[in-house]
Amino acid sequence: MPELERPYEIYEWSDGETREFTIERWEEGDLEIHPRDGRPPKMIKVLRIHVPMEEKPEFPHYWDLTSSRLFAQLRSILQTRWRPGQRVKVTAIGRAPRTHFSVAWIPAELR
Secondary structure, eight states: OOOOSSOOOOOOOOOEEEEEEEEEEEEEEEEOOOTTOOOEEEEEEEEEEOOOOOOOSSSSOOEEOOOOOHHHHHHHHHHOOOTTEEEEEEEEEEETOOOEEEEEOOOOOGO
């Protein structure tokens, strides 16, 4: 996978946090991370979701999702069911680096 262009905008999840995103478009790529605990840098897969300016007024108007569990779960759904403007609800369960996620599409009639 190609390395994502900068700037990076990594979304950091808190245990139990729920967040809704409107995904206007998405891309995937690699990113080199430098773990805070002193481990050496490593390349990881990242899912970049572009959201409307109303949801994230600060530039850049996207989030980089770095959890391998969330990447795998959300990517498979995006590849098969995504349409521009699709809304998704994500809940983090647990603390990094062992966070699991609940992902649900928000039906158009509930938006």
